[in-house]
Amino acid sequence: MSLPLFDRFLAPADAAAPFDDVALIQAMFDFEAALSRAQAAAGMIPAASAAAIASVCKAELYDLNALAEASSRAGSLAIPLVKELTQTVSLYSGEAASVVHKGSTSQDVQDTAMALCTRRAVDAIDTVLGRLIGSLLDLAERHADTPVLARTLMQPAQVTSFGLKVLNWTAPLVRSRARLREAAARGLALQLGGAIGTQSGLGTHAPAVVAHMAEALGLAVAPSPWHTQRDEWLRVAMEAAVLAGCLGKIGTDLALMAQAEVGELNEPAAPGRGGSSAMPHKRNPVGALAAVATAQRTPHRAAALLAAMGQQHERGLGTWQAELAEWPGLFIGVHASALALADVFIAPDVHPERMRANIDALNGLVFAEQASALLAPVIGKARAHSLLEQLSGDVVSQNKPLEALMLAAVQSDPALKKVDVAAVKRVFDPQVALAAARRQFDDRLPALRQPD
Structure with a gap:
């Protein structure tokens, strides 16, 4: 996924990688390869046809820019992709070409590909959160008896411990991590409904094909195709959005404590980190900046996704497409926010004497x-x-x-x-x-x- 310049300023390449162009297209090809293998395992198509299809389900074999350009005319990225895949398979086997994408539809390909990319994003976020939570808990234990001002309505209130303050930052992260895992386990599911969600093109083989594909792709099996039933899918995004808010709260407190006139906590110093083009003395909290910026943008992304839930009849017009376009940015932002704070709390500068x-x-x-x-x-x-x-x-x-x-x-x-x-x-x-x-x-x- 090619991000605009200011998005790249906030999100390093690691955060965007799960949704980049190659990753997304390859996920769509992974769907097609898994579909053919599952159908061969169920006896729907010959094993040789499945092998022929799977052998060319490789993104590097195709012109991704051409696919993207064709998708705007076709109304779906899957349509030109399946066309190119079919043409490529036909070079080796006419019989195999005749069963490419059999019993599936464009939404099946794209939803499943997005689920695969989101699975990678959620796993990456989970790993970074584990690192961040560990660092925060270590910091909290070191400062369990370090007195610091508690502040209410931005004013000094009473004395608490810096350790408890850090623990209060950490607890929502622990909860959000668990709930994001739970939501992902349900919501990141294989999509395979066929033209109108009835799986008519798969016939009695549908349950076997679905089970085989879901296992091969590492996705959940939904109770039914979910073309316009977006509730469990959206719950994954909403848990990510809540996590963004939790990270933003830490970023806000960090920035306030790092103000020179407060001077209680600073991000680690490093060459080129947090400087100013005009003021040599500046030490700007850039990790906090990334977390706060993501928290500012996330409510609008979440609102756009929720607004797209009213998808018409059995296939959304404009709503589903809006969701697809908005979806990656939310997870990229959350990942970037977690990465920024994880870097900060490896070795923050804590100033008990100023506290x-x-x-x-x-x-x-x-x-x-x-x-x-x-x-x-x-x-x-x-x-x-x-x-x-x-x-x-x-x-x-x-x-x-x-x-x-x-x-x-x-x-x-x-x-x-x-x-x-x-x-x-x-x-x-x-x-x-x-x-x-x-x-x-x-x-x-x-x-x-x-x-x-």
Whole structure:
């Protein structure tokens, strides 16, 4: 598949390979070869004819550009391909040429070819995800006790651990990986319905031919031909689309943490990576960029695929063709996004000292909720909340730590004499604040570490 320049900027060749022109055409020939062999095995055609057909089902024997040009006139890529295949087979065997594509139709060829290409794409995505998940879990374990600001509505909230933050990035990837596998196991199925989906051209041999072909091609056997029943097929794409969103969330957080004024996490430095044409000091998060760009484009691709589901009667006009054109881009984007982040998290630059400095710079305000909870049993919840609101305002106006102001209040207010000073100090200790995050981390990690 030849991608436009800016698509190639976002998607390396590895991501596009499963759907490139040669791969797609070869997948169509793989269908024809498997069909002939299955029909020979079922006794429909002579074994010699099947061998003759299969021997020339090789993309390198054909002019792919000519096939593409002819397809726009024919209304299907399969029509000129089958014509060229038949002519080529006829050079060796007239009998074999007469049974090329027997009992099949153009949609069978193209849908099955797309399923084969998608199978390769999903397998490649699965492999990259395995690498990325492993790197993220290793990173999470190394930083299970590293305090970092949690941020809500883009503002500092409380203290969590960087390890738990990474675990929260990883869990959706683990779930999406499993669900994409499940959807692919059902939805990537052989298409073999013949002219109107009744398999009339295969007669009573249909079940045997389908079983033989599906096994040979490594595809599922659908309950029936699915020419205009696109539900299980679309579920594969929708799981990929959800995965793109999960990867985009990681890319977004990575980009925000990499901002120089935040400085908590950077992509690994390498010559030529993330530079600027004008500013020598720049270190742009290009892996995050790829993930965010894919997440931005994916909803529109998914919407286009869903919109194409209303395929007319027994063969879609325009809808099926729109789906075929849109389909590869979604999987190429997801693959590229996963590759970009997998490269980042092999060796990211983590800055625990900046994480701690960003916490300290807030003068203890992120511990206000815990401080209020400490005072509530002594003076009541409402009064404790009111006091912490007042002290928080003093932190901002006086530029003094909340801990110091609270200790002064405890020592000066007779109503607060029962408050344990040591307990106040513990409230403002980031490592103590990590206890809840660490409990959740320890509870969740084992399930995410399950082997494939």
